Amino acid sequence: MRPKIQFLENTLIERIIAEAKEILSTLGVEINNPAILSLLSDHSAKVDIEKERVFLHSNLVDKALSTTPQSFRLYDTLGNETNNFSKNNVHFTPGSAAINILDSNTKKIRKPTTEDYINYVKVVSQLPHLASQSTAFIPADVYEKISDSYRLFLSLLYGEKPIVTGAFTAESFHVMKNLQLAVRGSKEALREKPLTIFSCCPTAPLKWSYATSQNLIDCAKYSIPVEFISMPLSGFVAPVTLTGTLIQHTAETLSGIVIGQLTNPGTPILYGGSPAIFDVRYETTPMGAIETMMIDCAYNEIGKYLDLPTQAYISLSDSKQLDAQAGLESGIGATLAALAGINNISGPGMLDFESCQSLEKLVLDNEICGMVSRLIEGINPKEDFPAISLFTELLDEKHLLIADHTRRYLRDEHFFPGPVIDRANRSRWIEEGEKTLFDRAQGEVEKLIKSYQPSQLSDEIKNELIQLMEREAQRFGQEKLPKR
Amino acid sequence: MDILKKISVSIQHGDDQSVFTLTKRAIEMNIPPKDILDHGLIDGMNIIGDKFKHHEIFLPDVLLAARAMYAGMDQLKPLLVKDGIPSMGKVVIGPVRGDLHDIGKNLVGIMLKGAGFDVIDLGKDVPPEKFVNTATIEGAKIIGMSALLTTTMPVMKEVITILRNQNLTDKIKTIIGGAPLSKEYARQIGADVYAYDAANAVESVKQLIQK
The missing domain is CATH 3.40.50.280 (Cobalamin-binding domain)
Known part of the structure; x- marks a missing residue:
């Protein structure tokens, strides 16, 4: 039996959806994009051009939902399947788009460089419990306007895992799409085997900016999967109650589904988000707050009720260092998210309100993900009945260390975390240098950077990626890309 | 692969039957018992010990290797004594x-x-x-x-x-x-x-x- 957690009764889900639809049809949603307003108007939505507001009646929402895929898969740069977003399958991906990195040596934040990003790709490529990469942070040594495509470029060049990413401007979508076409070879091949997921974020409350809505329709045109990242902040730009926040999240996400599906029916999506409560003491948006996690798990239930695959920014921390708070917030988040069956869990490596990535934390979080993956496999009997013969063996031999039963099931039944998790007895721990969690994680990061093997993508494709990126940089006046 | 190497590999696999057969054959081939011990059995156990230390294998694998080691050691012991070779201790x-x-x-x-x-x-x-x-x-x-x-x-x-x-x-x-x-x-x-x-x-x- 797969263990599960549930926050909402179906009757409550139905009321939330009904209320969200009512908001969309009565109060509408603001969309700063004339092409989309025109598209929606063509589909009989009432549009107030002047206020850039569109009123989506529930038939339109239902129509969009009826064409939204219930599942989809991701494939690495070589074409191998890595993620199957369906049912209660759970995959982890690093938290994305941090502006800082926690320096391994000084333990202080700083702006990341190309070298940091390449090291990150080297590490994430070898972490077994992270199914995909994300464009986890933003290298600051390139011109700002190419910083989004540049991350994707480095990920495609050095790593093989598929990528959760996003564009910062409407314009940069094009090179980010071309980079993917270079890997897959054609638009059809890319549609057949999606390589990335683009985050598209409505602005709370109930608004789509030009850039993100344009990204959404551009992705739809190429059947590039989109994850909707609605970010209501309870008590600030959303109702203080968790239910009220869920109504807003539902309305914002459904409006995104309508835009995407009317642009290209069948565009794969993740019913996602990054909501949070607003901490009125510190004026911050704690991702590690238990209520934030509850909202995440609950909107995931709404997504599942609508038969859609889901995503959330959960299993990350607001702490500034790799400390106990970082562990507990990430651990609780990952556990709840997996029990809830959130299909794509974004968060590992992230600290400080989604603003700081740490490679050491990423290595630790990989172990959390491994433990949680074991947790949701649950307890399943394996040759345990009848028990007499095994217990006879135990009483005769006095241990079962080398019993056939042990050898058959040891590695399935017990999860063995890497050396970041300390399970040595105290004496051994002392003998091995009294290493703290950070020391151990640092050691692992160094080891992984050394043991990295280059991506097996062909040199021809790699060269094409380099040419595309160099041209994009030159377009913005950056003659040369940073040394790699 | 020479027979001592085969013994070492069989030890690492925890395959006591192979170790028994191979050790018997090595003795028949007149390979000095001390060489069979050092370059076969002990060599296999050293590799196992090293892998265990680095978490590449786990305790059950070590114990199985140890059991396989006995299968060879039992045959070698009397010969080692005869040759006047002291035990490890x-x-x-x-x-x-x-x-x-x-x-x-x-x-x-x-x-x-x-x-x-x-x-x-x-x-x-x-x-x-x-x-x-x-x-x-x-x-x-x-x-x-x-x-x-x-x-x-x-x-x-x-x-x-x-x-x-x-x-x-x-x-x-x-x-x-x-x-x-x-x-x-x-x-x-x-x-x-x-x-x-x-x-x-x-x-x-x-x-x-x-x-």
Whole structure:
């Protein structure tokens, strides 16, 4: 039996959806994009051009939902399947788009460089419990306007895992799409085997900016999967109650589904988000707050009720260092998210309100993900009945260390975390240098950077990626890309 | 692959039947028993020990390898004795008087045997004199004592006192282990070494024997 957690009764889900639809049809949603307003108007939505507001009646929402895929898969740069977003399958991906990195040596934040990003790709490529990469942070040594495509470029060049990413401007979508076409070879091949997921974020409350809505329709045109990242902040730009926040999240996400599906029916999506409560003491948006996690798990239930695959920014921390708070917030988040069956869990490596990535934390979080993956496999009997013969063996031999039963099931039944998790007895721990969690994680990061093997993508494709990126940089006046 | 290499690989796979057959064949081929031991059995166990240390394999794999080692060792032993080749050394082990907990000690025993040592296992609840007398009679160079209870720990010191009184501390070294013990406690009571787990005990015994 797969263990599960549930926050909402179906009757409550139905009321939330009904209320969200009512908001969309009565109060509408603001969309700063004339092409989309025109598209929606063509589909009989009432549009107030002047206020850039569109009123989506529930038939339109239902129509969009009826064409939204219930599942989809991701494939690495070589074409191998890595993620199957369906049912209660759970995959982890690093938290994305941090502006800082926690320096391994000084333990202080700083702006990341190309070298940091390449090291990150080297590490994430070898972490077994992270199914995909994300464009986890933003290298600051390139011109700002190419910083989004540049991350994707480095990920495609050095790593093989598929990528959760996003564009910062409407314009940069094009090179980010071309980079993917270079890997897959054609638009059809890319549609057949999606390589990335683009985050598209409505602005709370109930608004789509030009850039993100344009990204959404551009992705739809190429059947590039989109994850909707609605970010209501309870008590600030959303109702203080968790239910009220869920109504807003539902309305914002459904409006995104309508835009995407009317642009290209069948565009794969993740019913996602990054909501949070607003901490009125510190004026911050704690991702590690238990209520934030509850909202995440609950909107995931709404997504599942609508038969859609889901995503959330959960299993990350607001702490500034790799400390106990970082562990507990990430651990609780990952556990709840997996029990809830959130299909794509974004968060590992992230600290400080989604603003700081740490490679050491990423290595630790990989172990959390491994433990949680074991947790949701649950307890399943394996040759345990009848028990007499095994217990006879135990009483005769006095241990079962080398019993056939042990050898058959040891590695399935017990999860063995890497050396970041300390399970040595105290004496051994002392003998091995009294290493703290950070020391151990640092050691692992160094080891992984050394043991990295280059991506097996062909040199021809790699060269094409380099040419595309160099041209994009030159377009913005950056003659040369940073040394790699 | 030469036959000694094959023996080593079979040890690593924990395949006792292959080790038995290959060792028999190696003996028939007139390969010196000492070479079969060093380049076959011990070589395999050294690789296993190394992999275990680096978490590439786990305890069950080590124990299986140790079992496979016995399958070869049982045939070699009489030949080694005949050739006048000394064993790796004898080790007397047991939980001290009052302590009935022998799981850890058993593990140490299996692993020491797997490393090629002659192990004299005194069972459990072993009186201090018995450790010393057995070691003296058998010519063992090492006494290994374990305790799980804080109340039985002091018995270890009694053993060391007897060794001191009989001027045996140069000839017979002591190694202690068990949950409540520590390096510091070993120092306090004058034990030569504290081992934090079974694999560490094997390493420590090897070092003590070389001294």
